[in-house]
Amino acid sequence: MTTIAIFGVGLIGGSLALCFKGKPGLRVIGHSNRAESVEKYMKRGVVDYATTSLQEAAEAADVIIVCVPVGMLESYLDQLQQFDLKPGCIITDVGSTKASIVEAAIRLKRPDIHFIGGHPMAGSERSGVEAASSHLFENAYYVLTPHENTPDEAMERLESLLRHTKAHIVKMDARQHDDIVGAISHLPHMIAVALVNQVRRYNDGNAMYQQLAAGGFRDITRIASSEPNIWRDILINNRDVMLRLLNDWNNEIDSFIHMLQNSDGVGIERSFAEAGRFRQELPERRKGMITSLYDLYVDVPDHPGVIGQIASLLGNERINLSNIQIIESREDVPGVLRISFRNQQDVDRAAELLRTHYEVHV
Ligand SMILES: NC(=O)C1=CN([C@@H]2O[C@H](COP(=O)(O)OP(=O)(O)OC[C@H]3O[C@@H](n4cnc5c(N)ncnc54)[C@H](O)[C@@H]3O)[C@@H](O)[C@H]2O)C=CC1
Numbered sequence: 475m476t477t478i479a480i481f482g483v484g485l486i487g488g489s490l491a492l493c494f495k496g497k498p499g500l501r502v503i504g505h506s507n508r509a510e511s512v513e514k515y516m517k518r519g520v521v522d523y524a525t526t527s528l529q530e531a532a533e534a535a536d537v538i539i540v541c542v543p544v545g546m547l548e549s550y551l552d553q554l555q556q557f558d559l560k561p562g563c564i565i566t567d568v569g570s571t572k573a574s575i576v577e578a579a580i581r582l583k584r585p586d587i588h589f590i591g592g593h594p595m596a597g598s599e600r601s602g603v604e605a606a607s608s609h610l611f612e613n614a615y616y617v618l619t620p621h622e623n624t625p626d627e628a629m630e631r632l633e634s635l636l637r638h639t640k641a642h643i644v645k646m647d648a649r650q651h652d653d654i655v656g657a658i659s660h661l662p663h664m665i666a667v668a669l670v671n672q673v674r675r676y677n678d679g680n681a682m683y684q685q686l687a688a689g690g691f692r693d694i695t696r697i698a699s700s701e702p703n704i705w706r707d708i709l710i711n712n713r714d715v716m717l718r719l720l721n722d723w724n725n726e727i728d729s730f731i732h733m734l735q736n737s738d739g740v741g742i743e744r745s746f747a748e749a750g751r752f753r754q755e756l757p758e759r760r761k762g763m764i765t766s767l768y769d770l771y772v773d774v775p776d777h778p779g780v781i782g783q784i785a786s787l788l789g790n791e792r793i794n795l796s797n798i799q800i801i802e803s804r805e806d807v808p809g810v811l812r813i814s815f816r817n818q819q820d821v822d823r824a825a826e827l828l829r830t831h832y833e834v835h836v
């Protein structure tokens with residue numbers, strides 16, 4: 475029996491727990507400092523057992539997964555050092571930054587305890603165990619940042635456990651991880667927040683801003699609704715990388731300012747064309763950060779009841795949808811209902827079925 479202890483059973487910890495719970499040979503213990511949370515984990519059935527005792531959970535574990543905000547990770551490592559952990563115990567984390575925690579783990583004293591940094595590169599703007607799903611990591615990348623001293627045996631044990639997430643495991647240097655993820659995830663979160671706040675200020679003087687801000691604005695700013703304390707920790711932890719990236723961002727914006735000052739239409743066209751080409755080359759249908767996947771758009775008459783109708787059509791054929799959203803503007807997406815699925819096969823089946831009743835765009 476492999477016992478997995480999860481500290482911080484929120485969106486990511488809860489989703490991991492759901493990937494492992496009920497699998498043969500695995501037992502999942504959840505920990506929270508708060509008794510109400512422990513009760514909630516048990517009631518929702520995300521773990522086999524839950525406790526407020528860090529020591530009890532840690533000492534029972536073969537694998538410990540620390541799923542708390544980035545700013546708390548080091549203090550968890552320090553506390554774990556005080557306990558009589560099982561020999562061979564693997565400690566991993568899910569933090570969105572890797573360099574500082576990998577560095578801190580070098581301080582772990584026992585040579586038979588192995589820390590391997592981890593970052594499942596899928597998530598959402600939602601938080602808490604209420605948003606957890608066993609499908610969250612399917613087909614996403616899961617970065618591991620082993621140290622040069624990490625034994626192969628420990629790495630293999632962790633990889634084999636994480637196969638339950640159905641994510642693709644990639645190994646990477648922790649600093650390189652922070653550079654890349656800084657650019658493709660942390661910077662976009664900052665930009666989304668800055669953009670929303672800019673428009674929020676205009677809206678103070680004229681509420682039409684908010685009223686008209688649907689469609690594209692909503693899409694590209696979804697991640698501005700992310701959990702503030704989680705992102706405070708990520709950005710402060712990756713501060714040096716972020717400051718460099720923001721400097722480059724300023725240069726990008728400056729170049730737009732210059733093009734506009736000079737009415738440089740050729741330059742503007744070139745910027746859009748270059749960006750479009752690069753974006754087209756992004757891996758398609760790979761679940762990852764800042765992407766909604768397996769979506770289809772259905773052009774439907776705007777009347778109540780249509781969502782129910784579509785849900786029953788899909789339900790009758792046992793096609794599971796993961797999300798359904800009304801898009802209020804038709805300017806930049808073909809259709810008014812966005813329906814998300816968990817895999818391409820479901821998109822294809824749904825598209826074939828719904829085409830007999832509606833106009834469908836995949
Ligand atoms: N949100 C996302 O999409 C992703 C987040 N991550 C990382 O996963 C970790 C957890 O994030 P989420 O699950 O999104 O957050 P969450 O807010 O859903 O869950 C955080 C968990 O940590 C506990 N917690 C919060 N503050 C604490 C504190 N001061 N001391 C002890 N426990 C505390 C909470 O009770 C909760 O169980 C973070 O390190 C984040 O960087 C990684 C991939 C994606």
Ligand SMILES: O=C(O)C(=O)Cc1ccc(O)cc1
Nearest residue numbers: 570596597598599763764765
């Ligand atoms: O919702 C999205 O698109 C995200 O980008 C979620 C996310 C947030 C933090 C991570 O470290 C990884 C993924």
